[in-house]
Amino acid sequence: MTNHIRETYKDSAGLLRVISHPVRLAILEILEANNEMCVCHLEAILGYRQAYLSQHLMCLRENELVSDRREGRNVYYRMKEKGVIPIIKETKKCTSTKKIDFQAIDCNCPECESKISKQEKSDQHRGKKING
Amino acid sequence: MTNHIRETYKDSAGLLRVISHPVRLAILEILEANNEMCVCHLEAILGYRQAYLSQHLMCLRENELVSDRREGRNVYYRMKEKGVIPIIKETKKCTSTKKIDFQAIDCNCPECESKISKQEKSDQHRGKKING
DNA sequence: TTTTCATATTCGTTATTACGAATATAATAA
DNA sequence: TTATTATATTCGTAATAACGAATATGAAAA
Numbered sequence: 001m002t003n004h005i006r007e008t009y010k011d012s013a014g015l016l017r018v019i020s021h022p023v024r025l026a027i028l029e030i031l032e033a034n035n036e037m038c039v040c041h042l043e044a045i046l047g048y049r050q051a052y053l054s055q056h057l058m059c060l061r062e063n064e065l066v067s068d069r070r071e072g073r074n075v076y077y078r079m080k081e082k083g084v085i086p087i088i089k090e091t092k093k094c095t096s097t098k099k100i101d102f103q104a105i106d107c108n109c110p111e112c113e114s115k116i117s118k119q120e121k122s123d124q125h126r127g128k129k130i131n132g
Numbered sequence: 133m134t135n136h137i138r139e140t141y142k143d144s145a146g147l148l149r150v151i152s153h154p155v156r157l158a159i160l161e162i163l164e165a166n167n168e169m170c171v172c173h174l175e176a177i178l179g180y181r182q183a184y185l186s187q188h189l190m191c192l193r194e195n196e197l198v199s200d201r202r203e204g205r206n207v208y209y210r211m212k213e214k215g216v217i218p219i220i221k222e223t224k225k226c227t228s229t230k231k232i233d234f235q236a237i238d239c240n241c242p243e244c245e246s247k248i249s250k251q252e253k254s255d256q257h258r259g260k261k262i263n264g
Numbered sequence: 265t266t267t268t269c270a271t272a273t274t275c276g277t278t279a280t281t282a283c284g285a286a287t288a289t290a291a292t293a294a
Numbered sequence: 295t296t297a298t299t300a301t302a303t304t305c306g307t308a309a310t311a312a313c314g315a316a317t318a319t320g321a322a323a324a
Binding site: 005006008009010011012013014015016017019020021022023025026046047081083084086087088090091092093094095097098100 | 137138140141142143144145146147148149151152153154155157158178179213215216218219220222223224225226227229230232
Binding site: 170171172182183185186187189190202204205206207 | 268269270271272273
């Protein structure tokens, strides 16, 4: 019986183990909210060193929870296993974790550049200051 | 931002960590299916050493996922945080883990004794053999 | 009041994971 | 080419978790 049970719950336990880390949870939630996101963007939002994030991304990638796509020098990540979304949702419900509004802070990837310049224009109209 | 996020997901990650173990998952599923269960029963079902199970029960208890109640020499455990049930359900969905029918095998706790003797009676009527 | 039974706890070792630092690679620009 | 930028990987150490073995505790039986 013993090994039978171990075998049965091995995969589930493994999946839970992979997502049982605050940084990986944050990455997954960001990807859920943003469809696709480049690494520099994740860096800007989360404020962790690139190499550190990359390690967590590797973990998520190797466990097939996310997929990556290179475009020039940038690499874009997206959710691959959408099944984790309800797991995380139920978990947050259970721990009454509030929602975070993930906003990028200072990202220069092509996509952000265009967004920022758009933002700059509209902010200039209202006399706002950017980047500092 | 960094510590903010870490803090936010700390509890969720912690909860997931606690349930990210095959034996603890199995215990939780048994408790879900059986309302209340004594340790000897868990031993019989799972086939692990008592001390080993007790360690996992301690982990679940300390993290307030289960509660315990002593009755004579037996200790009965039950689910305390029902919120983990949907988490586990979604996880199993995600890993396509099949359902296990948890059946006790050879347990002598008072409750089982009475069940077994009832069972023996009805089985004797049908000429079945028990325990061997 | 000693023994027995059910269960819990502690301790030590091994295995696994986290994470910083350094380095590698892939794409583009100079 | 060489430099630069974005990202990945590897490596070492520290922290944590798993688990076996031994032992402790609490309740009841003898």
